[in-house]
Amino acid sequence: MSDIIERLEHILVDSTVKARGTSVAKRRRRNPTKPSAKWIAPARIGNEVGVALAVVLGTVGCSHARGDSGGCTMCSYLLDGDERSPTTDELLQQFDNAHSELTDETAPLSVKIYTSGSFFDTTEIPSDVRTKILARIAKDERIQEVVIESRPEYVTPDIMRETRDILGSRRIELGIGLESSNDAIRSICINKGFSLSTFKGAVANAKEYDIGIRAYVLLKPPFLTERDALLDAVKTIEDAAKLGVSTVSMNPVNIQKYTLVERLWRKEQYSPPWLWTVMSVLRDAWNKVGSSINILCDPVAAGKVRGAHNCGSCDESITSAIREFSIHQDISVFDSLDCDCMRQWHHVLNHEDISLLIHSRSRRS
Ligand code: SF4
Numbered sequence: 001m002s003d004i005i006e007r008l009e010h011i012l013v014d015s016t017v018k019a020r021g022t023s024v025a026k027r028r029r030r031n032p033t034k035p036s037a038k039w040i041a042p043a044r045i046g047n048e049v050g051v052a053l054a055v056v057l058g059t060v061g062c063s064h065a066r067g068d069s070g071g072c073t074m075c076s077y078l079l080d081g082d083e084r085s086p087t088t089d090e091l092l093q094q095f096d097n098a099h100s101e102l103t104d105e106t107a108p109l110s111v112k113i114y115t116s117g118s119f120f121d122t123t124e125i126p127s128d129v130r131t132k133i134l135a136r137i138a139k140d141e142r143i144q145e146v147v148i149e150s151r152p153e154y155v156t157p158d159i160m161r162e163t164r165d166i167l168g169s170r171r172i173e174l175g176i177g178l179e180s181s182n183d184a185i186r187s188i189c190i191n192k193g194f195s196l197s198t199f200k201g202a203v204a205n206a207k208e209y210d211i212g213i214r215a216y217v218l219l220k221p222p223f224l225t226e227r228d229a230l231l232d233a234v235k236t237i238e239d240a241a242k243l244g245v246s247t248v249s250m251n252p253v254n255i256q257k258y259t260l261v262e263r264l265w266r267k268e269q270y271s272p273p274w275l276w277t278v279m280s281v282l283r284d285a286w287n288k289v290g291s292s293i294n295i296l297c298d299p300v301a302a303g304k305v306r307g308a309h310n311c312g313s314c315d316e317s318i319t320s321a322i323r324e325f326s327i328h329q330d331i332s333v334f335d336s337l338d339c340d341c342m343r344q345w346h347h348v349l350n351h352e353d354i355s356l357l358i359h360s361r362s363r364r365s
């Protein structure tokens with residue numbers, strides 16, 4: 001059995017690398033002193049409403065995607081990176097540029113640091129840059145919450161201790177892409193490159209320093225039917241809650257450029273999830289573990305052919321209900337939703353195993 005999984009993993013790595021093709025070599029040069037993206041938005045911070053700054057630092061990109069494995073089957077974040085690693089000064093200028101967005105804001109503030117990879121990976125963010133950025137945050141007393149994204153292998157006891165020491169008593173949450181709690185699905189459908197035990201180790205290391213975990217859960221990796229994807233996402237959210245994560249953010253797959261998922265989608269061998277599936281996962285998961293964790297979802301490209309979608313007429317109302325649910329954690333927002341396409345979705349759930357993707361393809365015909 002392990003031999004079969006190993007062979008499937010090889011095929012998947014090979015196909016993922018092929019799908020990426022020459023896109024990485026064609027990455028455009030960016031201004032290394034400006035972040036890839038930054039935005040501010042109202043946010044819930046503890047029990048208050050404040051402002052959150054999100055910054056995507058431009059780095060050389062995710063190691064997993066840069067390496068021979070080709071990265072995850074659904075992700076093209078590497079294309080946001082730069083072919084050359086920015087210098088220490090340039091990375092600090094990127095952070096300062098984003099931080100200045102908060103000049104006129106008052107407490108409480110939240111800062112979310114993304115890199116389209118891992119903030120704790122020293123090949124993306126050298127350790128002196130990491131500590132200097134954290135020290136800049138520590139100096140700003142208005143900032144009460146810090147969210148950082150990283151793959152779990154970089155969440156070591158030393159880095160957790162250092163992060164807690166610098167940031168003091170602020171609320172800290174690490175966003176980690178668990179995707180699925182099933183090792184086989186994470187490996188042969190997503191090509192994620194780490195095991196559940198690595199994720200558990202990261203949760204333990206973070207908890208030791210009172211650092212919370214936001215687990216990202218992927219809805220509908222390739223090679224799963226709609227029903228299997230639904231069941232896997234609910235099970236993963238349940239498992240993540242049992243492992244002690246503070247928040248789950250569920251991400252329905254959207255079709256990103258130069259990915260294996262895009263290749264399969266073009267060949268009509270993959271279809272993004274139905275919005276009904278997104279709604280069902282949220283409702284089922286909330287019924288099971290909603291009292292212990294927050295479950296969030298803000299589907300990218302919802303209602304579009306490259307994102308989670310339904311028939312076209314009901315997409316907007318369901319997407320608004322999903323966003324409403326994420327803010328208030330109230331599943332009654334789904335109660336009155338209905339559309340003729342729900343019958344077709346039920347049919348897909350019951351019969352897709354037999355007829356594969358035929359039913360999913362015809363939802364907009
Ligand atoms: S999903 Fe995360 S780990 Fe996977 S390739 Fe993208 S950035 Fe890297």
Ligand SMILES: [Zn+2]
Binds near residue numbers: 339341
């Ligand atoms: Zn509909």
